[in-house]
Amino acid sequence: MRRLILRGLRDGLPIGVGYFAVAFSLGIVARQTGLTPIQGFVASMLNHASAGEYALYYQISARAAFWEIALVIMITNMRYLLMSTALSQRIPTETGLAGRIATGFCITDEIFALGIGYAGKLSLAYLGSAFILADLMWSAGTMAGIIAGNILPANVVSALSVAVFGMFLAIIMPPARENKVIAGLVAAAFACSFALNRLVSPETMSDGMKVIVLTVALSAAAAALFPVPDEKEGGTAHE
Amino acid sequence: MSNGQIWIAILVAAGVSLLVRVLPLTLIRKKITNRFLRSFLYYVPYATLAVMTFPAIIDAAGNPVAGIAALAVGGVLAWLRAGLFPVALASCVTVFLTEWLTRIG
Numbered sequence: 001m002r003r004l005i006l007r008g009l010r011d012g013l014p015i016g017v018g019y020f021a022v023a024f025s026l027g028i029v030a031r032q033t034g035l036t037p038i039q040g041f042v043a044s045m046l047n048h049a050s051a052g053e054y055a056l057y058y059q060i061s062a063r064a065a066f067w068e069i070a071l072v073i074m075i076t077n078m079r080y081l082l083m084s085t086a087l088s089q090r091i092p093t094e095t096g097l098a099g100r101i102a103t104g105f106c107i108t109d110e111i112f113a114l115g116i117g118y119a120g121k122l123s124l125a126y127l128g129s130a131f132i133l134a135d136l137m138w139s140a141g142t143m144a145g146i147i148a149g150n151i152l153p154a155n156v157v158s159a160l161s162v163a164v165f166g167m168f169l170a171i172i173m174p175p176a177r178e179n180k181v182i183a184g185l186v187a188a189a190f191a192c193s194f195a196l197n198r199l200v201s202p203e204t205m206s207d208g209m210k211v212i213v214l215t216v217a218l219s220a221a222a223a224a225l226f227p228v229p230d231e232k233e234g235g236t237a238h239e
Numbered sequence: 240m241s242n243g244q245i246w247i248a249i250l251v252a253a254g255v256s257l258l259v260r261v262l263p264l265t266l267i268r269k270k271i272t273n274r275f276l277r278s279f280l281y282y283v284p285y286a287t288l289a290v291m292t293f294p295a296i297i298d299a300a301g302n303p304v305a306g307i308a309a310l311a312v313g314g315v316l317a318w319l320r321a322g323l324f325p326v327a328l329a330s331c332v333t334v335f336l337t338e339w340l341t342r343i344g
Contacts, residue, residue, distance in 0.1 A: 073256055
C-alpha cells in the first residue's frame with residue numbers, strides 16, 4: 001500500500017508541474033470572468049479538466065443559463081465516458097461503488113494514461129495518490145493565475161490569455177497530422193465556428209450553444225462518413 | 240454573474256463532470272460495441288477543442304493580427320509535436336511581440 005502511494009506520488013509529480021503552468025493560464029481566463037481565487041481553486045479541484053473549465057469560464061462570462069453550462073460541460077468532457085469505460089475493464093471486478101466513484105473522479109487525460117500504463121489490475125491507491133498530488137498543483141496553479149493576473153499589465157494578460165488556445169492546438173494538431181479525417185474535422189470546425197460566430201449574433205444563439213451544436217453536428221458527420229476502426233477506440237488520450 | 244451564481248455554476252459543472260466520469264465505471268461493465276457511437280465519441284474532443292479555439296483566439300489576443308499570428312505560430316509548433324507547454328508559451332510570446340510591433344509600427 002505505502003509503496004503504491006509513493007509510486008503514485010512519483011508519477012503524479014511531473015504531471016502536476018505541467019498542470020501548474022497550464023492552470024496558471026486558465027486562472028487568467030477565470031480572473032477575467034470575475035472568479036475569486038477561492039472559487040478558481042474549488043472549480044479546479046472539482047472539475048480538473050482544461051477544456052471543460054475553459055468552457056465553464058467562457059459560459060460564466062457569457063452569462064449562460066445553468067442548463068446550458070451543464071450541457072457544455074457534458075459535451076466538452078464527453079471523452080471521459082470512453083476513458084471511464086476503458087478503466088472499468090481494468091479495475092478489480094470486486095471493486096465496490098465507492099471505489100468505482102473514486103476511480104472515476106480521478107480521470108483526466110494524463111491520469112487516465114497512467115492508469116492504462118499500469119500493469120495488471122489497476123490499484124486505486126496508486127491512481128488516487130497520483131491524482132491528488134496533480135489535482136492540488138492544478139488547483140494551486142489556477143489560484144495563482146487569478147491572483148497574479150490582478151497585478152500583471154494589460155498587454156501581458158492578453159498575451160497569457162491565448163495560452164489556453166495554444167494548449168488546445170497542442171492537443172489537436174499531432175493527431176490531425178497522423179489522421180486525415182481529424183485534420184479535415186479541425187479545418188471544418190474552424191470554418192464553421194468562424195462563420196456561425198460572425199453570422200449569428202450572441203443574442204440569437206449563445207456562444208455556448210454554438211459550441212454544442214457545432215460539436216455534435218461535426219462529430220456525428222465525421223462518425224457517419226468515417227467510422228473509426230476497432231484499434232483506434234482507446235486513442236483519445238492526447239491532452 | 241453574481242458571486243452566488245458563479246458558485247452555482249461551479250457546482251453544476253462539478254456535478255456534471257463527476258457524472259460523466261463515474262457513470263460508465265459504475266454502470267457499463269461491457270465495452271461499447273455500437274460503431275457510430277464509438278466513432279462519435281472518438282471525434283468529439285477534436286471537434287469541440289477546434290470550435291472553442293477559433294475565432295475565440297482572435298478576440299482573446301486583443302487585436303486580430305496578434306490572434307492570427309498566435310494561431311499560425313501555435314498551429315505550426317503543435318503540428319511539429321512541440322508539446323503542451325512550449326506551444327502555449329510560444330502563442331503567448333507571439334501575441335506579446337505582435338502587439339508591441341503593431342504599436343510602434
